[in-house]
Amino acid sequence: MDIKEKLAKLVASLKKEGVRITPQRYAVIAFLLNTDSHPSAEEIYTGLLPQYPTLSLATVYKTLHLLKSEQEVLELEFSEMGNRYDGRKPWPHPHAICTRCRKIIDPPMLDTAAIIEEVSKETGFVITNHRLDFFGLCAECQKE
Amino acid sequence: MDIKEKLAKLVASLKKEGVRITPQRYAVIAFLLNTDSHPSAEEIYTGLLPQYPTLSLATVYKTLHLLKSEQEVLELEFSEMGNRYDGRKPWPHPHAICTRCRKIIDPPMLDTAAIIEEVSKETGFVITNHRLDFFGLCAECQKE
DNA sequence: ACATATATGATAATGATTATTAATGGAATA
DNA sequence: TATTCCATTAATAATCATTATCATATATGT
Incomplete structure (x- = not known):
């Protein structure tokens, strides 16, 4: 679409x-x-x-x-x-964030459902939302 | 200690x-x-x-x-x-956050190293930091 | 105890976000 | 088409956590 x-x-x-x-x-x-x-x-x-x-x-x-x-x-x-x-993927999903140029990209979806299930069992929380952010240098900024 | x-x-x-x-x-x-x-x-x-x-x-x-x-x-x-x-665990690790009482607890460590390795490979990022937050209701707040 | 560089405390400034409010404009009805 | 109503807009003030400023106080090495 x-x-x-x-x-x-x-x-x-x-x-x-x-x-x-x-x-x-x-x-x-x-x-x-x-x-x-x-x-x-x-x-x-x-x-x-x-x-x-x-x-x-x-x-x-x-x-x-x-x-x-x-x-x-x-x-x-x-x-x-x-x-x-x-606005394109308005549901919780992981992000990779470049700390140098501040670019944000969507890494291919991890198995977040499994991770949430595990956290839920261990903590007794009912998990309704999550934030999975990975900070670092993108491929371009590594060259500089 | x-x-x-x-x-x-x-x-x-x-x-x-x-x-x-x-x-x-x-x-x-x-x-x-x-x-x-x-x-x-x-x-x-x-x-x-x-x-x-x-x-x-x-x-x-x-x-x-x-x-x-x-x-x-x-x-x-x-x-x-x-x-x-x-101040007790001053390194990146996952957190479970209650959206009602704002309590923050540390769920048992997930295999974050494996997750980071996967994200790094898929994105080309050098990952230096991360935030893994799981929001929801803690066991106590579920009762209310 | 002294000298001096650093830390503190009081307060002002910052900056992203939210609230306020008068003016605007769209939609339904007559 | 005019009218009324109510949501929306634009401009700007307010908020609030955090940061910056700077005169005074203090920790540390001698």
């Missing part, structure tokens, strides 16, 4: 939920689906500003929260580099 | 590095070694205030940074619940 199709489906699904699709919201959603860079709110804002000169950063944040509540975006909280957002 | 011994060894090791051991620093270090609760800077501060009425929160933060630079404390960054610190 290509991006356009995903976008149309997501927008239709949100409409069905009673969410109004404003130009601003549409722009943010399209931006999120058109990148795999895990952008910050600020990056979304500055990326859209040329085409939406009156866009407010607050609107970006509100749209991200809306999408989060609809489980249509994954919020990755970082206290040092600010929050990042993943 | 009991806590007292660990404390003495840690202080001696810091002295050897040229770190001055002030009463405030000693108090923060001792506090960290005497708990497995992964306290926040604020909790350390309020916990020590009765015995150290002139202690400043800034000093707590500075001491935590010092310990971090000496790799003697693990800093767990949370943008929603503030940072938490682990």
Whole structure:
């Protein structure tokens, strides 16, 4: 399924939920689906500003929260580099994060289900969410 | 090795590095070694205030940074619940976090080395650090 | 005890995120 | 088409954990 199709489906699904699709919201959603860079709110804002000169950063944040509540975006909280957002795979999954260029990529899915099952058994926790982050140097930054 | 011994060894090791051991620093270090609760800077501060009425929160933060630079404390960054610190196991390891009471516990060590090796191979990253957090409800909070 | 470099404590600054609020605009109805 | 209503937006103020600043206090080696 290509991006356009995903976008149309997501927008239709949100409409069905009673969410109004404003130009601003549409722009943010399209931006999120058109990148795999895990952008910050600020990056979304500055990326859209040329085409939406009156866009407010607050609107970006509100749209991200809306999408989060609809489980249509994954919020990755970082206290040092600010929050990042993943609209393409809005469910918990591992990330590899370059500490030099701050690139974030998705490593092929580990067997997280097995790991969660193990942690759950050992701790007695009911696990509802997880964060699996691996920090280091990406292939490009190793060369520098 | 009991806590007292660990404390003495840690202080001696810091002295050897040229770190001055002030009463405030000693108090923060001792506090960290005497708990497995992964306290926040604020909790350390309020916990020590009765015995150290002139202690400043800034000093707590500075001491935590010092310990971090000496790799003697693990800093767990949370943008929603503030940072938490682990002085007992100051190396990366998994955590189970209760989203209700905010308790943090250490599940028995998974085979993180194998996981990291896999991620490293798949991504080409040199992995230097990791965060493995499992969020959910602890056994006690499930009853409520 | 002295000298001096470092640490402390009080407070201001920072910066990402959230809250506030007046103005705007879309949709349903008459 | 005009009207009313209610959600959304944009601008900006507020928040809050953390960091920076700097005058004063203090640990350490002599």
